[in-house]
Amino acid sequence: MTQKLDPASVKGFLSASEGQMLAKFAGVGQSMGALVEIGAWCGRSALYIASNFAETRQLLFSVDHHRGSEENQPDWEWFDPEVWDEKAGAIDTLPHFRRNIRHAGLESNVVAMVGDAASIGLNWHTPLGFLFLDGNHTMTTALADYRAWAGHVAKGGFLAIHDVFPDPADGGRPPFEVCQRAEKSGLFTRVDEVDSLVVLERL
Numbered sequence: 496m497t498q499k500l501d502p503a504s505v506k507g508f509l510s511a512s513e514g515q516m517l518a519k520f521a522g523v524g525q526s527m528g529a530l531v532e533i534g535a536w537c538g539r540s541a542l543y544i545a546s547n548f549a550e551t552r553q554l555l556f557s558v559d560h561h562r563g564s565e566e567n568q569p570d571w572e573w574f575d576p577e578v579w580d581e582k583a584g585a586i587d588t589l590p591h592f593r594r595n596i597r598h599a600g601l602e603s604n605v606v607a608m609v610g611d612a613a614s615i616g617l618n619w620h621t622p623l624g625f626l627f628l629d630g631n632h633t634m635t636t637a638l639a640d641y642r643a644w645a646g647h648v649a650k651g652g653f654l655a656i657h658d659v660f661p662d663p664a665d666g667g668r669p670p671f672e673v674c675q676r677a678e679k680s681g682l683f684t685r686v687d688e689v690d691s692l693v694v695l696e697r698l
């Protein structure tokens with residue numbers, strides 16, 4: 496790993512094992528199409544995925560509205576006052592994201608796409624070699640992100656899903672249900688998993 500900033504030092508919810516698995520499949524997938532992540536937060540996953548991209552022309556498109564999910568809002572379980580923008584009266588993780596990408600030396604490789612992931616996905620037309628779904632975990636949004644983006648994954652490309660908890664006691668169900676939906680579609684098959692990360696290959 497050549498980068499200047501340890502991804503584990505960046506705010507986020509991804510384990511090192513999960514990050515390394517993402518980097519591995521993004522590395523294989525990059526020959527099959529573009530690389531996209533849904534849900535950027537402060538850049539931890541982008542730093543892992545793009546960890547070998549410095550001094551190459553490889554891009555990662557990182558999609559997020561940067562206003563946080565429900566569970567990140569004030570008075571919720573995962574609220575972090577450091578990402579609160581007083582003037583906007585809203586969460587703003589984009590300055591944190593940009594600073595971390597710059598410190599990692601990856602400004603030429605990680606492209607921030609700021610907006611609603613499902614809306615962007617419906618306007619996207621480039622086949623994907625790697626897609627990482629880690630956005631909002633309400634069923635409505637998780638499903639909308641899946642529907643807008645999964646169809647773009649090229650044959651042989653990878654769909655990675657974070658926060659897949661088979662036991663409801665461990666966490667919310669939508670990513671698990673999206674994963675099940677992908678596997679039952681017959682279009683994807685599970686090729687690897689670690690912690691709460693599942694990686695599927697497009698058949």
Ligand code: MG
Nearest residue numbers: 508629657658
């Ligand atoms: Mg996550």
